[in-house]
Amino acid sequence: MRRADRLFQIVQHLRGGRLVTAQKLGEWLEVSERTIYRDIADLQSTGVPIDGEAGVGYLMREGFDLPPLMFTRDEIVALVAGARMVRAFGGAAMARAADEALVKIGAVLPENEKDRIAKTEIHTPMWVVTDADRANIDLLERAVERRDVLTLDYRDEAGRSTARDVRPLGLWFWGKVWTLAAWCELRDDFRAFRIDRLASVAPAGRTFKPERGKLLADFYRRMEREREPLMDRQLRL
DSSP states (O other): OOHHHHHHHHHHHHTTSOOBOHHHHHHHHTSOHHHHHHHHHHHHHTTOOEEEETTTEEEEOTTOOOOOOOOOHHHHHHHHHHHHHHHHHSOHHHHHHHHHHHHHHHHHSOGGGTTHHHHOOOOOOSSSSOHHHHHHHHHHHHHHHHTEEEEEEEEOTTOOEEEEEEEEEEEEEOSSOEEEEEEETTTTEEEEEEGGGEEEEEEEEEEOOOOTTSSHHHHHHHHHHSSSOHHHHHTTO
16 A cells, blocks of 8 residues: 555544554554554644544544545546446456445545536446456556566467466556566567456566666567557557
8 A cells, every 4th residue: 555545544543532552553554553553643843733642542633634636527527437437347456446446435525526527428337347367467466566477378269278477567557458568588588468368367476677688668669669559560460
């Protein structure tokens, strides 16, 4: 969880004037009590009226509220549409985060704008991405961030299967198909893999360090140089 999100959650947990211990906050947010102490101190320094002390607990005085977020009508529509698309086409964790983001936005909108979320009639189907693909999207997204090498069992358009270790670099969504851009250690070159053709994907138990010539930026430059974009060609593999 990002620190900004954690600070927001602390404020939410302290609403209502109830006493909450740092231990309980740490359990809810999956961080140490020491981290909670630092976060509370930072919130207090910015003017959030939190009373209490370590070992006793904390409460927030009544009357405090987050300042309303000022979005235009078009910005709200864009946020709602984007969140619903992520919920429909993204990974399972992404879908949950999109729902929570909408709740957070609705909680801090001015009263006269709160109903715009419900009134935004932009919708997406929920059956396009399979549960297996959703799980893989989440796994791949985390692997990109952590630089985890992955072992793929991949099947091409003809159904031929190959096992290979790859360095995941980024995810692309094409409106219906997700692809993973990666450095393939088997081919010693860039490759793009359709997520719906992954028979299995698992951590290889090691990480990789960024290397010049094997970065996502290098992948983009390769695409720009080639008359037939590399990604388009790889989508057929």
